[in-house]
Amino acid sequence: MGAMNDSLPLLAGARRHCRGTALGLTLHVVLLVCVLGQLVYLATRHRARVDATSDQLYSLTDSTRTLVGGLQKRLVIEAYLSPNADLPAQLRDTRAVLENFLDELVQLGNGKVVVQRFNPNDDKAVLDKCTRIGVKPIDAQNSSTTAVGVSRHWQGLRLVYGGGRQKVIEQVAPTVSFLAEAIVTPAIKEVVTETRRKLGFMEWPSAPGGQEAQGTGWEYVRTLPDVSKRYEFQNLKDAEGALIPAEIETLLLFRPTDVSDRQKYVIDQFLMRGGTVVLFADVADYGLNPNRQCLKVPMGFDAKDSQWKWQDQLLHYGLEQTNQIVADLQPQASQAQNPLTGGFEYLGVPVQMGLVRQVPYPYFFHALDVDWAQISDRLASASGRLDEEQAAYFKRTLRPGIDTDEFVFKAFKQFKRTPGFYWPCVLHLRSNGAEPTLPDGVIGRTLLWSSPLTIVEEPPQSLNALLGRDLQSQLAANQAFVQKLQQRIQSEPRRQVPLMLDLRGTFPSFFRGKDRPQKVSEQKEEQDRKKAEAEAQPDAGGAVAQEPDVGPPKPPEKTAGEAKTSVVAEPTPIAVASAPGRIVAFADSDFLRDDFARGAYRQLGGPHSLFGAAFFPMLLDWLSQDSDLVALQSRLPADRRITLVDDLGDGSQDRLAAEKKLRTTQSFLVTMNVVSPCLLVLILGFAVLFVRRSQKRRFLSSVEN
Numbered sequence: 001m002g003a004m005n006d007s008l009p010l011l012a013g014a015r016r017h018c019r020g021t022a023l024g025l026t027l028h029v030v031l032l033v034c035v036l037g038q039l040v041y042l043a044t045r046h047r048a049r050v051d052a053t054s055d056q057l058y059s060l061t062d063s064t065r066t067l068v069g070g071l072q073k074r075l076v077i078e079a080y081l082s083p084n085a086d087l088p089a090q091l092r093d094t095r096a097v098l099e100n101f102l103d104e105l106v107q108l109g110n111g112k113v114v115v116q117r118f119n120p121n122d123d124k125a126v127l128d129k130c131t132r133i134g135v136k137p138i139d140a141q142n143s144s145t146t147a148v149g150v151s152r153h154w155q156g157l158r159l160v161y162g163g164g165r166q167k168v169i170e171q172v173a174p175t176v177s178f179l180a181e182a183i184v185t186p187a188i189k190e191v192v193t194e195t196r197r198k199l200g201f202m203e204w205p206s207a208p209g210g211q212e213a214q215g216t217g218w219e220y221v222r223t224l225p226d227v228s229k230r231y232e233f234q235n236l237k238d239a240e241g242a243l244i245p246a247e248i249e250t251l252l253l254f255r256p257t258d259v260s261d262r263q264k265y266v267i268d269q270f271l272m273r274g275g276t277v278v279l280f281a282d283v284a285d286y287g288l289n290p291n292r293q294c295l296k297v298p299m300g301f302d303a304k305d306s307q308w309k310w311q312d313q314l315l316h317y318g319l320e321q322t323n324q325i326v327a328d329l330q331p332q333a334s335q336a337q338n339p340l341t342g343g344f345e346y347l348g349v350p351v352q353m354g355l356v357r358q359v360p361y362p363y364f365f366h367a368l369d370v371d372w373a374q375i376s377d378r379l380a381s382a383s384g385r386l387d388e389e390q391a392a393y394f395k396r397t398l399r400p401g402i403d404t405d406e407f408v409f410k411a412f413k414q415f416k417r418t419p420g421f422y423w424p425c426v427l428h429l430r431s432n433g434a435e436p437t438l439p440d441g442v443i444g445r446t447l448l449w450s451s452p453l454t455i456v457e458e459p460p461q462s463l464n465a466l467l468g469r470d471l472q473s474q475l476a477a478n479q480a481f482v483q484k485l486q487q488r489i490q491s492e493p494r495r496q497v498p499l500m501l502d503l504r505g506t507f508p509s510f511f512r513g514k515d516r517p518q519k520v521s522e523q524k525e526e527q528d529r530k531k532a533e534a535e536a537q538p539d540a541g542g543a544v545a546q547e548p549d550v551g552p553p554k555p556p557e558k559t560a561g562e563a564k565t566s567v568v569a570e571p572t573p574i575a576v577a578s579a580p581g582r583i584v585a586f587a588d589s590d591f592l593r594d595d596f597a598r599g600a601y602r603q604l605g606g607p608h609s610l611f612g613a614a615f616f617p618m619l620l621d622w623l624s625q626d627s628d629l630v631a632l633q634s635r636l637p638a639d640r641r642i643t644l645v646d647d648l649g650d651g652s653q654d655r656l657a658a659e660k661k662l663r664t665t666q667s668f669l670v671t672m673n674v675v676s677p678c679l680l681v682l683i684l685g686f687a688v689l690f691v692r693r694s695q696k697r698r699f700l701s702s703v704e705n
Helices: 002-045 062-069 089-109 124-133 177-192 261-272 310-317 372-379 388-397 407-415 471-491 520-536 560-564 594-598 612-623 655-704
Strands: 075-081 113-118 138-143 148-153 155-161 165-169 197-203 231-235 250-254 276-280 285-288 294-297 319-328 348-350 356-358 425-429 442-449 454-457 498-505 581-586
Touching: 062 089, 062 177, 075 089, 075 177, 089 113, 089 138, 089 155, 089 177, 155 177, 165 177, 250 261, 261 276, 261 310, 261 581, 276 612, 310 319, 348 471, 372 388, 407 612, 425 442, 425 498, 454 471, 594 612
Parallel strands: 075 113, 197 231, 197 250, 250 276, 276 581
Antiparallel strands: 075 155, 138 148, 155 165, 285 294, 319 425, 319 454, 348 356, 442 498, 498 581
8 A cells, every 4th residue: 555655646747747748749749830831921922032143144123123013003914825744845945934034023013913824725715815816826846757747835925904005925935034024024114104205306318319309217216116115206397397296395306407497496495495305416428339438418407598507506505516527546446346246337348258357447436435534644655755744634634435324324334335426526515615615504414425536527528448349459448548547646636526415404595586487387478468468569550450350259358467367376485495405415317327227238248336226215215214124225144155266257357267266276175175184184193193102101111110
């Protein structure tokens, strides 16, 4: 009994221990479930990604983040995708890229972006819908030992914003993530844009060879898909000369020539009410024939019956345009930029096997992203001896080629150069020789500069650098052409020429105190009135000749006062600006004109404005302060391919010599790939042998001792 009483506390302790163990185990299980639940909850709503690539190839740009983050309505992305298992190898990788990008959009949208997936191969209704909305299939060829067939696959998108605006991407097969973003993000921008911004333009087309009716204009850059989908252009150069509508805030002027007084007045009044004038100026028009001979075409700024001068009007606003053109002798300024992307940007001559050899032509050049003040000592040492006073002056006055951090040049700063200019003119801020003297209330700045090695001259009648029918004579003519310019630059002062200007403020009216130029209808009414008055005057005998009354009675003629009422009265001229206006001026218009931007001379060896068409949408976004796509436009992945031979295929060297150099380089690399491992093995073998011999000698020495 006593022993039993002694065991009771032990049993009670065992029971309490069992209960404590069960409670602890239960608590551990509950805590584990809570932790796993939290992980699952967080993982379904929050994701952490790390892009380990140096170019951030898998990270969304600020453009996409801004657009998706600013969505006011729900964006539904209908993805029409055939099953992954049925895809051929070339499409399977693009499907993974697209799926990952769409998933990123959903996560970034926080509920505002929804992706709906449909399989057209399994549902005829979906297939019919694809045909109706414009999604197109991708046909891939497959073959076996017994048959060759074509399989149909689907990979298209439709974006629907707020149940109303929509955009269809017929086919999308991005190989990398940033290509998917480059396709889908602009489409998102298009559907979320409620109305297209209206822009006005006036153009005075080039007329080479005296062809008045057939000329080269600037339609191509205005009809680019990235431009026409977001901007609406209205031609305001009408025969009547009406004032610019109030909804137009930006007016583009492409190479003003033969400008009438009425057009000058229309531009002046537009600027007075706070509009933005974008001027693409030129002082000389050169026509290009198939041999790319540059012959001057007659060009005048003012119409024949013009009373006021266009250059005086620009000077009144603070812009001085002289009748001179610019050549830049800096070698890097006139070098072609990546000609393998679509033709020669500047001047070249065809050589054998369809290749083109670039030749220097200083009248075609870039503004370089170089701080020219950093080479002041070199510029001041042209005579072989440093002129410290001149070097100090250069450091104080020289400016970077891209003298701005505006986002319009963000992409081009990565290229270290702007789009190319062709025969640019001299256009700078009005000054007294040392400092700008702009009108009161107006501020101005220069955004782009040439290099200090520039020549300014009156436009020659001919600027032919390629003379002769064969390659040798053309190269010799070009060498002589450039040598003359290089001799001239030795005696020219070192100076930079502005290539792009930006003026803002309350501009003074050029027509203040002047008679308002009449519209065409007003001029006609005035002529009719004078004619009626002349007919009503008595003849020399003092009596008005009377005609016999024949036929029905004539309606009573209108008096001079009644005649004026038939023309719609115009508003009172604005003598003082009612709102701050803006003038953005370029010293060239050719880099945007149709034949240069389209690449009409590409096969002939240029010129070809490679970046003019890409620059124009960025310029419009900059003018409208729409920076949503700037990060996407300026995303330029680095080319990390190994280049065995420099300049191979661009025509700057002989093809046979280039191929020989390539074969030599390849043979050297193959030899190194074979020899290097063998040498490495031999070196390691000798090292191991040396170490073991040393160890053996030490061991034998210790045994002998």
